[in-house]
Amino acid sequence: LRFVRLHLAGFKSFVDPADLLIESGLTGIVGPNGCGKSNLVEALRWVMGESSARQMRGGEMDDVIFSGTVDRRAREFAEVSVELDTAGQPLPIGLPANHAVVVSRRIDRGRGSLYRVNGKEVRARDVQLLFADAQTGARSSAIISQGQIGSLIAAKPQERRVLLEEAA
Amino acid sequence: LRFVRLHLAGFKSFVDPADLLIESGLTGIVGPNGCGKSNLVEALRWVMGESSARQMRGGEMDDVIFSGTVDRRAREFAEVSVELDTAGQPLPIGLPANHAVVVSRRIDRGRGSLYRVNGKEVRARDVQLLFADAQTGARSSAIISQGQIGSLIAAKPQERRVLLEEAA
Amino acid sequence: GRRRLMAAFTAADRHFRTLFTRLFGGGRAHLALADSENPLEAGLEIMASPPGKRLQALSLLSGGEQTLAALALVFAVFLCTPAPVCMLDEVDAPLDDANVDRFCALLTELAGVSGTRFLVVTHHRMTMARMDRLFGVTMAERGVSQLVSVDLARAEALADPA
Amino acid sequence: GRRRLMAAFTAADRHFRTLFTRLFGGGRAHLALADSENPLEAGLEIMASPPGKRLQALSLLSGGEQTLAALALVFAVFLCTPAPVCMLDEVDAPLDDANVDRFCALLTELAGVSGTRFLVVTHHRMTMARMDRLFGVTMAERGVSQLVSVDLARAEALADPA
Numbered sequence: 089l090r091f092v093r094l095h096l097a098g099f100k101s102f103v104d105p106a107d108l109l110i111e112s113g114l115t116g117i118v119g120p121n122g123c124g125k126s127n128l129v130e131a132l133r134w135v136m137g138e139s140s141a142r143q144m145r146g147g148e149m150d151d152v153i154f155s156g157t158v159d160r161r162a163r164e165f166a167e168v169s170v171e172l173d174t175a176g177q178p179l180p181i182g183l184p185a186n187h188a189v190v191v192s193r194r195i196d197r198g199r200g201s202l203y204r205v206n207g208k209e210v211r212a213r214d215v216q217l218l219f220a221d222a223q224t225g226a227r228s229s230a231i232i233s234q235g236q237i238g239s240l241i242a243a244k245p246q247e248r249r250v251l252l253e254e255a256a
Numbered sequence: 257l258r259f260v261r262l263h264l265a266g267f268k269s270f271v272d273p274a275d276l277l278i279e280s281g282l283t284g285i286v287g288p289n290g291c292g293k294s295n296l297v298e299a300l301r302w303v304m305g306e307s308s309a310r311q312m313r314g315g316e317m318d319d320v321i322f323s324g325t326v327d328r329r330a331r332e333f334a335e336v337s338v339e340l341d342t343a344g345q346p347l348p349i350g351l352p353a354n355h356a357v358v359v360s361r362r363i364d365r366g367r368g369s370l371y372r373v374n375g376k377e378v379r380a381r382d383v384q385l386l387f388a389d390a391q392t393g394a395r396s397s398a399i400i401s402q403g404q405i406g407s408l409i410a411a412k413p414q415e416r417r418v419l420l421e422e423a424a
Numbered sequence: 425g426r427r428r429l430m431a432a433f434t435a436a437d438r439h440f441r442t443l444f445t446r447l448f449g450g451g452r453a454h455l456a457l458a459d460s461e462n463p464l465e466a467g468l469e470i471m472a473s474p475p476g477k478r479l480q481a482l483s484l485l486s487g488g489e490q491t492l493a494a495l496a497l498v499f500a501v502f503l504c505t506p507a508p509v510c511m512l513d514e515v516d517a518p519l520d521d522a523n524v525d526r527f528c529a530l531l532t533e534l535a536g537v538s539g540t541r542f543l544v545v546t547h548h549r550m551t552m553a554r555m556d557r558l559f560g561v562t563m564a565e566r567g568v569s570q571l572v573s574v575d576l577a578r579a580e581a582l583a584d585p586a
Numbered sequence: 587g588r589r590r591l592m593a594a595f596t597a598a599d600r601h602f603r604t605l606f607t608r609l610f611g612g613g614r615a616h617l618a619l620a621d622s623e624n625p626l627e628a629g630l631e632i633m634a635s636p637p638g639k640r641l642q643a644l645s646l647l648s649g650g651e652q653t654l655a656a657l658a659l660v661f662a663v664f665l666c667t668p669a670p671v672c673m674l675d676e677v678d679a680p681l682d683d684a685n686v687d688r689f690c691a692l693l694t695e696l697a698g699v700s701g702t703r704f705l706v707v708t709h710h711r712m713t714m715a716r717m718d719r720l721f722g723v724t725m726a727e728r729g730v731s732q733l734v735s736v737d738l739a740r741a742e743a744l745a746d747p748a
């Protein structure tokens with residue numbers, strides 16, 4: 089499974105549609121404080137099925153929807169999609185072994201989230217399984233949020249073993 | 257009260273005597289990871305009467321004594337002193353209003369700490385009062401250890417009020 | 425008890441508002457007593473809106489914005505009772521260059537106003553360049569620290585032993 | 587349960603030893619199961635000795651040394667089951683230039699070995715210079731984020747809006 093592109097619209101500070109191309113090797117993401125870099129990390133976790141608003145630094149999941157600025161009004165929904173290249177591997181949810189797969193998640197204010205794979209509505213569970221089978225997911229140990237290394241250092245040995253369970 | 261110089265010998269990685277001049281304005285302290293910069297912050301807190309080994313990133317207070325390297329053997333004592341200029345203010349512990357004052361703390365392995373002011377032995381309490389009267393001390397909110405800003409941000413509102421009490 | 429604390433809160437809040445706007449180059453913020461009407465039991469909350477953004481609690485700001493707001497709080501409390509020495513250990517680590525610049529400008533002013541002596545541990549080149557003098561800590565002999573007075577060029581080389 | 591976990595521990599420990607020495611340019615370290623004989627209940631402890639220093643628990647290392655050791659652990663676990671994407675948010679903040687250099691060299695090698703795609707959020711100029719491509723996030727309009735592809739010179743200017 090290869091990640092190709094992350095697309096955001098109305099997600100946190102990315103009110104206008106935005107595309108992050110994910111190519112092989114190392115892609116750097118830079119910019120001043122508060123410009124939206126960590127929001128991109130959260131968008132990637134969110135589209136892969138994150139169910140906790142706290143992990144999105146919010147009180148409730150609607151907090152990921154663009155809440156407005158002095159010049160723009162708040163939006164009513166947010167959508168993130170990730171384009172994958174399955175390189176011929178069969179997909180667990182019975183989709184044709186089509187190379188290009190798009191997983192998307194949309195949340196409408198007050199009405200919860202809707203997941204789709206190549207346009208077809210699926211359950212959150214299906215999306216979570218799809219990514220778990222590809223050794224990734226919303227809580228992957230290969231996605232490290234800002235300050236998370238500090239918590240790993242401060243954690244008690246018991247709390248660190250969860251890393252080991254992931255490797256098992 | 258003005259701070260003039262911090263002198264360390266046998267304290268943590270500063271096994272050889274070292275002097276940090278403290279002059280007016282801004283003094284930068286630089287160097288690679290693990291070279292001993294944060295040890296200097298702890299030396300300043302320690303000489304002002306810090307009583308918790310945990311604040312010194314150790315298990316017990318003897319952990320501040322140089323513990324040896326592949327080439328050098330461990331030491332049996334550590335000493336830090338701070339030179340102050342009282343600019344004529346009377347000192348609480350009945351010392352003559354002499355401009356130059358040296359407060360020192362020495363710890364001998366297994367035998368605890370000894371404080372002196374201008375060579376005269378005093379109690380830890382006297383040293384703590386001396387610095388508290390000068391709006392400073394081992395736990396001064398103007399001394400910020402590495403990672404402490406992060407804990408202040410993560411703290412609950414109740415935990416942050418201790419800052420306010422210091423200002424009262 | 426209660427009256428002294430309220431006086432401290434009001435003074436700290438006044439300093440905090442000014443320092444926040446200085447450090448962020450705009451925006452506004454204030455301190456709030458949370459969780460209780462009784463100041464002797466209430467917690468201390470920070471409400472902040474960086475320039476052009478809406479007012480929100482500290483937890484919704486970015487990493488760098490949170491650090492900057494926390495520094496404004498620390499210096500607000502400091503201004504209530506200025507200490508003779510202030511020592512800061514890599515507090516500038518999450519800041520971008522523009523914020524490092526404003527942070528250093530504030531330090532320079534605080535040193536002038538209060539006569540406080542500042543000791544600033546940093547890896548940021550811009551912060552190094554704004555110091556009045558620099559000390560390098562080296563471990564020429566492994567595990568053994570030494571202090572040497574250095575100039576900026578030498579400090580940059582120290583930070584980059586590669 | 588128990589046999590799988592022990593196999594994971596042994597594999598992670600083997601990777602950890604190698605990665606630690608790579609990241610620190612020497613020294614040695616290992617993982618240890620703590621607090622219980624039964625691997626299903628034990629905690630994970632890191633014992634490390636940076637080059638020339640004595641072996642000690644993670645808590646006694648410096649801030650930068652702890653970050654580097656924690657990164658070695660994260661990548662050791664990663665090597666057990668390489669993920670298709672790895673995203674790192676300012677993990678290089680406490681590192682000096684020499685350690686940033688070794689960290690980037692390791693990323694480049696991991697990308698080559700596993701085919702994993704890395705997304706690295708950073709303020710460090712040296713890390714920016716080691717990337718294959720750069721995206722800038724800007725807020726030309728206050729509170730509204732935009733993504734633009736940038737070159738190194740532009741990225742440095744973005745980091746330094748002063």
Ligand SMILES: Nc1ncnc2c1ncn2[C@@H]1O[C@H](COP(=O)(O)OP(=O)(O)OP(=O)(O)O)[C@@H](O)[C@H]1O
Nearest residue numbers: 268289290291292293294295321322323648649650
């Ligand atoms: N009692 C002791 N004897 C000898 N060395 C010690 C002692 N206590 C701590 N150290 C050493 O001091 C080093 C840590 O120094 P310190 O935390 O001051 O580094 P630093 O310069 O702040 O680094 P960083 O930039 O990573 O924060 C550790 O490597 C540790 O081994």
Ligand SMILES: Nc1ncnc2c1ncn2[C@@H]1O[C@H](COP(=O)(O)OP(=O)(O)OP(=O)(O)O)[C@@H](O)[C@H]1O
Nearest residue numbers: 100121122123124125126127153154155486487488
């Ligand atoms: N739902 C939302 N609607 C609009 N803006 C939001 C929303 N949620 C968060 N934000 C804004 O996003 C900004 C934070 O962005 P983010 O944390 O990604 O910054 P960053 O680039 O990581 O900065 P730093 O370098 O300081 O870590 C905050 O200023 C916050 O106001």
Ligand SMILES: [Mg+2]
Nearest residue numbers: 126234486487
């Ligand atoms: Mg961030």
Ligand SMILES: [Mg+2]
Nearest residue numbers: 294402648649
């Ligand atoms: Mg340090």
